[in-house]
Amino acid sequence: MEEQLMKGLKPTVYKALRVLSPSQIQEIHKVTMMLLEKVGVIFEEEKALELFGNAGAKVTNEVVRLPTELVESLLKRCPSKVTLYARDQKKSVHLGVNRVHYTNGYGTTFVKDLETGKIREARLEDLRNFTILGDCLDNVHYIITQVIPQDVPAEVADVYQALTLLKGTEKHVGLSVTKSTYLDQVIEMGRLASGVDGTNGGKEKFVFSLGTVPISPLRFSRDGTIRLLKLPQEGIVTRIVSGATSGATSPISLAGTLAVQNAEIIAGICLVQIVNPRNPTICGTFAGPMDMLRGKQLWAAPESAILNAATAQLCRFYGIPFGYGTGGVADSAALDIQAGIEKTYTLLYTALSGVDVIHDAIGGLLGTAMVSSYEQMLLDDEICNMVNRGLQGIAVNPETLALDLITEVGHHGNYLSTEHTFRHFRNELFLPRFLDRRSFNERREEELKVLDTARLRAKEILATHRPKRFPPEVEEKMDQVLKGVLKNLGIEVSALPNFSEEIEKKGTKLHFK
Amino acid sequence: MKGDLHDIGKNLGSILLTGGGFEVVDIGIDASPEKFADAISVRRPKIVGLIARLTTPMPQMKTTLDFLKRLGLMEGVKSIVGGAPVTQAYADKIGADGYAPDASSAVEKARELLAS
Numbered sequence: 315m316e317e318q319l320m321k322g323l324k325p326t327v328y329k330a331l332r333v334l335s336p337s338q339i340q341e342i343h344k345v346t347m348m349l350l351e352k353v354g355v356i357f358e359e360e361k362a363l364e365l366f367g368n369a370g371a372k373v374t375n376e377v378v379r380l381p382t383e384l385v386e387s388l389l390k391r392c393p394s395k396v397t398l399y400a401r402d403q404k405k406s407v408h409l410g411v412n413r414v415h416y417t418n419g420y421g422t423t424f425v426k427d428l429e430t431g432k433i434r435e436a437r438l439e440d441l442r443n444f445t446i447l448g449d450c451l452d453n454v455h456y457i458i459t460q461v462i463p464q465d466v467p468a469e470v471a472d473v474y475q476a477l478t479l480l481k482g483t484e485k486h487v488g489l490s491v492t493k494s495t496y497l498d499q500v501i502e503m504g505r506l507a508s509g510v511d512g513t514n515g516g517k518e519k520f521v522f523s524l525g526t527v528p529i530s531p532l533r534f535s536r537d538g539t540i541r542l543l544k545l546p547q548e549g550i551v552t553r554i555v556s557g558a559t560s561g562a563t564s565p566i567s568l569a570g571t572l573a574v575q576n577a578e579i580i581a582g583i584c585l586v587q588i589v590n591p592r593n594p595t596i597c598g599t600f601a602g603p604m605d606m607l608r609g610k611q612l613w614a615a616p617e618s619a620i621l622n623a624a625t626a627q628l629c630r631f632y633g634i635p636f637g638y639g640t641g642g643v644a645d646s647a648a649l650d651i652q653a654g655i656e657k658t659y660t661l662l663y664t665a666l667s668g669v670d671v672i673h674d675a676i677g678g679l680l681g682t683a684m685v686s687s688y689e690q691m692l693l694d695d696e697i698c699n700m701v702n703r704g705l706q707g708i709a710v711n712p713e714t715l716a717l718d719l720i721t722e723v724g725h726h727g728n729y730l731s732t733e734h735t736f737r738h739f740r741n742e743l744f745l746p747r748f749l750d751r752r753s754f755n756e757r758r759e760e761e762l763k764v765l766d767t768a769r770l771r772a773k774e775i776l777a778t779h780r781p782k783r784f785p786p787e788v789e790e791k792m793d794q795v796l797k798g799v800l801k802n803l804g805i806e807v808s809a810l811p812n813f814s815e816e817i818e819k820k821g822t823k824l825h826f827k
Numbered sequence: 828m829k830g831d832l833h834d835i836g837k838n839l840g841s842i843l844l845t846g847g848g849f850e851v852v853d854i855g856i857d858a859s860p861e862k863f864a865d866a867i868s869v870r871r872p873k874i875v876g877l878i879a880r881l882t883t884p885m886p887q888m889k890t891t892l893d894f895l896k897r898l899g900l901m902e903g904v905k906s907i908v909g910g911a912p913v914t915q916a917y918a919d920k921i922g923a924d925g926y927a928p929d930a931s932s933a934v935e936k937a938r939e940l941l942a943s
Contacts, residue, residue, distance in 0.1 A: 423881055435912070464881065604839070608930070609930035
């Protein structure tokens with residue numbers, strides 16, 4: 315079972331939940347095309363406007379209006395299957411083939427401290443630690459920036475984050491930058507990590523992807539547009555992820571939110587496909603409704619999950635890999651029952667809907683994606699194992715139907731002592747690592763065993779697991795890129811992201827350098 | 828706030844304040860003290876709001892408020908600060924008139940400041 319789970323969902327058993335009927339998809343498509351043609355999307359960058367104009371779009375000031383025929387011809391260029399390559403090729407992720415994948419969490423500024431249990435600001439060592447956990451857990455198919463460290467200068471945080479992730483895993487890395495200032499340096503590090511020198515004419519196997527987020531409604535900032543121009547030039551997988559907030563930055567109606575989101579994503583894809591026809595492109599969503607009482611975006615509302623399910627259907631309609639769906643974020647700020655309800659609901663719903671990649675799934679994210687929890691990350695992994703079992707369904711064949719066995723056992727025997735039970739219990743049953751199945755009698759007042767066990771496991775992984783290192787000369791070159799940036803700004807080089815210290819023995823106390 | 832490129836919180840704050848009956852002048856993300864000064868001189872607001880999502884741009888809140896005070900632009904103008912990493916203690920420390928942990932409490936706080 316372990317091996318099957320790692321491979322994700324098999325195409326043959328794929329039967330995705332459908333929230334939209336074919337005619338509803340057509341209606342959303344029609345309105346999306348009208349939005350693109352009549353209302354248009356803003357791109358705050360001269361070069362993009364020029365390219366759009368040359369391609370046949372109507373450009374007025376910064377607003378780009380795209381005729382439907384142009385959109386359709388550009389969408390045809392977009393590859394329906396995309397591979398996110400990994401340093402360890404066995405861990406490359408193949409999108410668009412009806413399999414569900416997961417990533418760790420994205421971008422919290424706070425962390426629930428593993429020792430004290432207190433919520434505090436995120437540090438560089440947290441980014442390193444969450445990357446180690448992500449590298450170790452099989453269900454984390456690629457790694458994203460778990461925290462925005464608050465102990466490095468803000469202007470160079472993007473570069474620190476990129477170096478930490480690239481050094482910290484053999485899996486594919488979904489990088490993010492909040493500014494395009496050091497985009498070239500981040501790409502340079504990524505090139506070094508990928509072992510490519512940019513001479514292969516856009517056919518490079520990059521071990522990282524990058525992208526941008528439109529500012530809903532219907533606008534790409536100058537900074538984000540720069541990435542949509544630069545990444546496809548290099549042949550890098552380009553990610554376009556919309557995060558419309560229903561009731562605030564998009565209509566409160568989910569259909570209206572889908573139309574806005576769809577128009578944003580498709581406009582972004584059009585630019586990528588103009589810059590470099592057939593450039594691998596993935597789309598995503600973290601749309602959700604606004605909390606009408608508190609005015610913040612919700613991540614675990616049922617509507618967030620439904621929007622993901624609908625996006626999965628729209629992606630299949632357009633033939634675009636859905637490489638960045640969202641599930642598993644708790645709106646609850648505590649490690650509590652509410653968090654468990656919210657995570658399980660959104661993870662199961664999005665997985666059943668056939669989202670190619672559920673980002674944030676195994677990130678221990680709490681409090682509307684503001685806090686990362688180590689122990690919760692391990693429990694998220696457990697939920698995903700349960701979800702995977704749910705996706706696997708039931709194997710029906712002569713061996714599993716067991717007619718001979720049932721005949722033989724008859725009416726008075728039992729199945730526990732049969733060879734058949736021994737042979738199959740590991741394949742048939744989900745075996746929890748953390749869930750506490752003891753009886754009330756055994757359990758009594760020990761309420762938090764699940765959290766305690768998960769905490770111990772997190773510490774154990776951090777003490778014993780290290781990502782495979784690059785050859786020293788490659789590592790040195792990657793470090794040099796960050797050092798160069800710091801030197802130019804006159805910032806003193808403090809600790810660089812480091813994964814090379816000795817692995818300690820199991821059970822020993824942890825300390826960080 | 829200069830050094831802060833997260834739009835969502837600022838946008839939601841702006842949307843809710845508008846919904847609460849305020850006229851909002853949104854000067855965007857990554858705004859320098861000079862940009863604040865220009866906007867205040869031209870638009871003459873009753874309240875200036877500053878929001879940060881990350882800890883790192885927070886010192887810029889103090890820099891901006893100090894800059895505006897030095898130019899005499901805060902006479903008769905109240906200030907309100909907010910965003911996830913900001914606390915009441917920090918607001919007091921940098922001499923802001925009000926603190927709001929999230930967008931909806933910003934509306935209440937703004938009303939309170941105008942009534943005072």
